[in-house]
Amino acid sequence: MFGSTKHDTEKAFADSEDSPVAEKTSSDDIQISVDTASDEKYGKTQRGLKSRHIQLIALGGCIGTGLFVGTGATLSTTGPAPLFMSFVVISAVVWVVMQTIAELASYIPSSGSSVPLYVNRYVEPSLAFAAGWNYWYAYAMLVASEVSAAAVVIGYWTNPVPVAVWLTIVLVTIIMLNVFVVSWYGESEFWFASIKIIGILGLIILGVILFFGGGPTHDRLGFRYWQKPGAFIPYAAPGNTGKFLAFWTALVRSGFAFILSPELIVLAAGETEAPRRNIPKAAKRFIYRLMVFYILGTLVISVIVASNDDLLLQGISSGEGNAGASPFVIGIKRAGIRSLDHVINGVILTSAWSAGNSFMFAGSRSLYSLALTGQAPKIFRTCNKQGVPYLCVAVTSLLACLVYLSVSSGSATVFQWFVNLTTISGYIAWIILLITYLRFRRALEFNGILHERPYKSPGQPYVTYFALVFLILLTLTNGFQVFFPGKFTVSSFLAAYITLPIVIALYLGHKIWFRTPLFVRAHKIDVYSGKEAADRLEEMDVPPVAKNVVQKVWFWIA
Secondary structure, eight states: OTTOOHHHHHHTTOOTTTOOOOOOBOSSSBOOOSOGGGHHHHOOOOOOBOHHHHHHHHHHTTOOHHHHTTHHHHHHHHOHHHHHHHHHHHHHHHHHHHHHHHHHHHHSOOTTOOHHHHHHHHTOHHHHHHHHHHHHHHHHHHHHHHHHHHHHHHGGGTOOSOHHHHHHHHHHHHHHHHHSOHHHHHHHHHHHHHHHHHHHHHHHHHHHHHHTTOSTTOOOOTTHHIIIIISOOOOSSSHHHHHHHHHHHHHHHHGGGTTTOTHHHHHHHTTBSSHHHHHHHHHHHHHHIIIIIIIIHHHHHHHHSOTTOHHHHHHHHHOOGGGGOOHHHHHHHHTTOTTHHHHHHHHHHHHHHHHHHHHHHHHHHHHHHHHHTTSSOGGGGOOOTTSOOHHHHHHHHHHHGGGGGHHHHOHHHHHHHHHHHHHHHHHHHHHHHHHHHHHHHHHHHHTTOGGGOSOOOTTTTHHHHHHHHHHHHHHHTTTGGGGSTTTOOHHHHHHHHTHHHHHHHHHHHHHHHHTOOSSOOGGGSOOSTTHHHHHHHHHHOOOOOOOSHHHHHHHHHO
């Protein structure tokens, strides 16, 4: 398929015990490649991302409109308590996902690293084929959703410039940052993420001040909005049943704020300096991102904005202009703090731009990884002299151009379409990832090298089993609302479940055509190819030594 043959698929799964292979070193760095024979013809990615790039990408790379804008609709539908609780629960699941990714990526941080590459290696190629195209599609849609949301945010200033102009400016900038040198992407994300982190920390501090009545009006908010209009808005049913359904609705919707963001680490693994030092470092710090940015961030939203706020409801119903603004901005405006709402709106715009930038990187690398394993046309292996798979960037950009639908339909409406389509894709991707991790552990146990993992995350494999069962349940109930009397619409049903039959069709089609096994047995899983080169790369790594207090703090952060 796509120029590959059944022999290519079988070759990718040659028994490791027959031929453990250590890849060759390049002149500057050890490159752990999937297919070194094609490097001269197609080129290969380069390790251009520094430690500070990876740490900031991990902390803030994908914090975008899911947190800053998408939380508004959830708050108005379910109330503050379900919003906050859902972010706590999803944060726990995403933490597990991040830990499994870090173990996989740090073990063999190869060129073209991606979750589908690991699925191909540790599970079987048909599932990798379905997962790979699901990832690529989801990332391209996420680019579109962030660009669309950027137009929503810009609309807060009611600028007369046509929406299509803003969409073009945002999208072209993202493409430019991704098509030249990978360090451009890393450097831009370093600064974008820094702005987001400073902005969120500022909003949390502001939330504490308003909580205790430190605003211009000296009105002590406390948990006022949890009492009136109330902590819960019953959903689809009265009483406790309605409250539980409100929580589950918030749980399903809140996933968009996290979707596919942990995968940025594995996609950057093959282009990162000292991956076995920097990837575990990023994984350990991930818990702080979840606790501070997501959990405290939603708590602040629940404190400063009422679920029945007129501006919030107007934003959801009209989807135009300032009505689509963030609940953070609305809360600041209600507090009477002049001009700060415009500053925060600028931070949110930067966040949308940044998240789109990260998802463009992720989408292009996912397609590149598919090409490396023969599951996409080989031409997508082509890299320029700077090691960027520019054709992958171009094709991902073309799919992201679906964002121009918002020119006629309203940015906020299209944004919600993309939310629905990408959230379920992300849940499916995480289910496949967790299955892959369990097969990875099984193969290491069979070969007696489980203890040789460079990074050992806590609670394994039990936390993975918990997250796997939870995500399966969440995926199956993703569109439960459409089954209530009077709630069914074809568009809502398709948005909630269309990804499932597509992924199954890709999986079964590939399996029937190539007659692949149900799964690769543990004794045939290759756990050695590339390991020796990764070990040597780790041995060559010289961690920086701090010479003063300032450097100690900086090295801890980045």
